Amino acid sequence: MTASTKIWRNWSRTAVATPAHRLAPRDESEVSRAVRLARERGLPVRTVGGGHSFTPAAVTDGVLLSLDHLSGIESVEPTADGALVTVGAGIRLGALNAALFARGWAMENLGDIDKQSLAGAVSTGTHGTGARFGGLPTQVAGLRVVGADGEVRAVTHGDELFEAGRLSLGAVGVVTAMTLRVVPAYSLLAREEPWDLTDALSSLEGPDGWWETEDHVDLYWFPHTRRAMVKRNTRVPLGEGPRMSRARRWVDDELLSNGVFEGVNRLAAVAPRVVPSVNQVSARGLSARTYAAPSADVFVTPRRVVFREMEYAVPREDLRGVLDELSGWLTRSREPVPFPVEVRCARADDVWLSTAHGRASAYVAVHQYHRMRHARYFAAAEAIFREAGGRPHWGKMHSLGRAELAGLYPRFSDFLRVRAGADPDGVFRNPYTDKVFGPI
Ligand SMILES: Cc1cc2nc3c(=O)[nH]c(=O)nc-3n(C[C@H](O)[C@H](O)[C@H](O)COP(=O)(O)OP(=O)(O)OC[C@H]3O[C@@H](n4cnc5c(N)ncnc54)[C@H](O)[C@@H]3O)c2cc1C
Structure with a gap:
């Protein structure tokens, strides 16, 4: 076992920990x-993956485990x-x-x-987009978990x-292995166009709308404008479709989306004005651009x-109203927001704490540059999302606690019961799990 004593910080610099x-x-x-050792010494245990959650979900002053060494393919069963x-x-x-691949x-x-670890991504309900597809936890068929008894x-x-356990913020144990349901490798034909x-919102809806006819739709709306970038990805056999040159990709994805955008x-x-x-x-x-590449190269x-x-x-049918409200607030408040608002969707699923549990969902994400104020913007957006019965992403910023979250998830009490049985002494708790699930 390798050990270090360094301070831990998450990617967005919103959480810091000094574990023992x-x-x-x-x-x-x-x-x-x-x-077992941590438990004997009365120390709490948290596991961290890539540190890409925006919340203090992984923070602990006890033992912080990294499973970076547990990263091999164990078996493949067609x-x-x-x-x-x-x-x-x-x-x-x-x-x-x-x-x-x-x-x-x-x-x-x-x-x-x-950049996330598989367990971190699954444990927070990480998702992509696609009305026929679920988030990462829906692709998990089995888990191995080290419990509080070791x-x-x-x-x-x-x-x-x-x-x-497949979406628990690490609150029922340390997930050491996952069995994933995977599909034959495929390419995506990507069409990206300004709208x-x-x-664009009208084109999403209805029986012939993009939500139904396209495999994966991602919309980026630029606040203070009525312009959006729409990405539509169609699943095609591996190798099919036009390739994009490395130079064009570098200009678009590195220079424009990162260098110039910074x-x-x-x-x-x-100069916020x-x-x-x-x-x-x-x-x-x-x-606009159109190109094809193996799926991961397009998604990522x-x-x-x-x-x-x-x-x-939010429920998919409420998306339009939510964006209208958000646009109205941005116009009235003149809040400076250089980052696009991102819109995606997912099918309904049955994962107990999935944000898409039991309902077809649209995801609305608000971002703010790390050197700019986010509190007022996020509070206004959250009020709008909550009005629509929205459920917050488990890895991203929100202000909800156990009482509010319990009202959003029909299986919340089942989750709490299993958690209490799996971890009766609160080995895997931290202040953040106390807030969202309640203390053990
Ligand atoms: C730039 C950026 C882009 C993102 N894009 C998306 C996106 O497209 N879609 C989306 O849904 N989300 C997205 N996210 C959110 C991100 O996917 C989640 O926050 C995810 O949890 C990060 O994974 P991680 O490995 O960094 O987990 P961490 O942040 O390290 O941990 C997350 C949680 O998982 C627990 N955990 C980690 N490993 C284990 C384990 N082995 N056993 C038990 N519990 C464990 C931790 O204790 C913690 O509670 C993005 C985040 C960033 C910063």
Whole structure:
């Protein structure tokens, strides 16, 4: 087991921890040993993945475990329509995507970065977009979990520890391995075009709307304008479709989306009044592109400009009203927001704490550059999201506590019951889990 004593910070610099011990177990038995030892000494245990949550979910002053060494593919079992792949839960999504691709497989759907660990992404309900697709927890078929007693349990559909454990913020144990349902590798044909916001929103809805006819739709609306960038990805056989040159990709994804965008945000931070004009210029400068590439290369984009984010899932039919309210507030308040608002969707699922539990959902994400104030903007957005019965992303900023969250999830009390049984002494608790789930 490797140990370090360094201070831990998350990617967005919104959470910091000084754990008594930072450990990186080399295998599952070392995870068990670490949990048993911590328990004997009365220390809490939290596990951290890529540190890409915006909340203090992983913070502890006790033992902070990193599962970076538990990152190998353990087995691949072909099925009728894909494969069941068992993998160490600490693997980063980027490494997972590469390992799957090398074997001819791919994740059914992904979010827009790949720096997270698999367990961290699943444990917070990370999702991509697509009305026929669910978030990452829906792609999990089994878990191995080290419990508060240090014992390893393998669980699958129907086991209550599985239902609770596949989206738990690490509150029922340390997930050491996951079995994923994967699909044959595929390409995405990406069409990215600037749109008028009203036209784009109208095109999303209805039986012939993009939500129904396209595989994956992502919309970025530039606040203070009526312009949006719409990304529509169609699943095509591997290798089909036009390629994009590396140079064009670098210009678009690195230079414009990161290098120039960092400059725009720095300008916004020192001269917030210019933001509406700058957004107009940025939105007018949007250009269309069409290209195809293996799925992970299209889903994933580099994100180097540091920001803060809040994202809520709202019933899909309420999206239009929510965006109208948000637009109205931005106009009235003149709040300077250089970052686009992102809109995605997911099918209804049955994961107990999934933000899409039992309902087809639209996701609305608000972002703010890390050197600019976010509190007023996020509070206003949150009030609008909550009015629509929205559920906050478990890895992103929000202000809700146990009482409010309990009212949003029909299986919340089941989750709390399983958690209490799995961790009766609160080994896996921290102040953040106390806030969202209540103390043990
Ligand atoms: C730039 C950026 C882009 C993002 N894009 C998306 C997106 O497209 N879609 C989306 O839905 N979200 C997105 N997110 C949010 C992100 O996917 C989640 O916050 C995710 O949890 C981060 O994974 P991580 O490995 O960094 O987890 P961490 O932040 O390290 O941990 C998250 C939680 O998981 C727990 N955990 C970690 N490992 C384990 C384990 N082995 N066992 C038990 N519990 C564990 C931790 O204790 C903590 O509670 C984005 C975040 C950033 C910063």
